[in-house]
Structures are given as C-alpha cells and as structure tokens.
Amino acid sequence: MVIETSLGKMDVRKLKKVVHQVDNANERTTVTEYYLEGVSVHRSVDVVLKQASVTAAMLCAALK
C-alpha cells in the first residue's frame, strides 16, 4: 500500500508503523504514524468525540 508522506508517496513496507491510542472521558483518539529511518513522515489522527462539550441545560433553565 502506498501512502502520502512528507516526502511524497511511499510504500508502507519501507516504513515503520506506530499506533498510539488515547481513551478518556472526552475522547478516544487513534494516532497512526509512519517513520522512515526514525523520522516521522506521516501522521494521521482519528478523534472520536465521546462527551459533548455543549449542553444547554443552563439555557433551558434560564428560559423556564
């Protein structure tokens, strides 16, 4: 498979893949990085928003 990198398109077989994951109350994030000779050449991020930072209970209460 070929991916975009900071050095242009590259075959992933030439790269080292590292996946980091963060899972907390606010988000579940997966970071996929590819390295060429120790240098990061590709970093993609997928953030799943778990907790709405926007609730309007106070707005509704004010309108009651």
Add this chain to the structure above:
Amino acid sequence: MANSQAMCSQFKVDILNGLHAFGASVVRAGTTKDAYKAALYLVSASRGAGDTVYSATGEVSGTNYSAGGVAVTTGTAPTLSGTTAIFTPSASIIYTTVTLSTAFDAVLIYNDTSSTKLAVSVHTFGSQTVTAGTFTLTMPTNDASNALIRLA
C-alpha cells in the same frame, strides 16, 4: 393528572430548527436548512463559550487546509431523545491529506449560511499535529447521552 411545570420538549427541537425568536431575529432567505462548517484552532487560540462568530484568529494553517475549514454534513435533522433535543452531524468531519505542524486542540462549528458566520459550538480534544495525513473527527452516537449538541 396534574399540571406540571416544564420546558416543552418539542420547543427544544424547534430552537434547533430556528422556529422561535424571543428577540430580534433575521429574515431568512428560505426554509432550507443552513450549511455548517468546522474550523480547527491552535492550542494557543482562545475559542470557547464567548465566541459569537467564526474567526480566523488562531485558526490552523497548513498544506491542504483552507481557512474556514470543511463542510459539516447535516443529514439528520434535530430530534428528541426522551426529553432532550439532540443533533449530531451525520458524517465524520474529515480534513484530508493535510499537514498541520502547529499543535491544535479545538474545532469550532459555525453557520456558514449566516452572513456573519454565527458560532454554534466548540469541541476540544487532546493536542494534535498532522503530517501528510488525515484528521478525522468521528461523531459520537446521536442520543441523549452522547449527541454533539444536546438541549436537556
């Protein structure tokens, strides 16, 4: 059966659909839904509840990122989940093949149809950078506990 003080649940949905105006409102061009966009902001920015409109101040910049961000897919209309009015974009918000080298940690969703680009909500996440990759904001489940926008 007794009377009970309450915020009518449908009213909350109607707010999300722009059917009420307790103050001065605007003349809308039509009855179609508005278009929304999502812009990313640097860790150093100050986006939050005080925002009233989209601002380019503190917005990320980089390869393949256009100022103002990307469109938000609003395929599912606001609805009720129990007594909570909810709305969640119907697809992930995706910034494709971008390079964003300066750390960012927030997205502002705003009304791109309104002339002033009215702000809707700010959502934060852990500080990130992207290198020749894709930044995806996957939406939560559209229910009373998890929806992106909830009027409880």
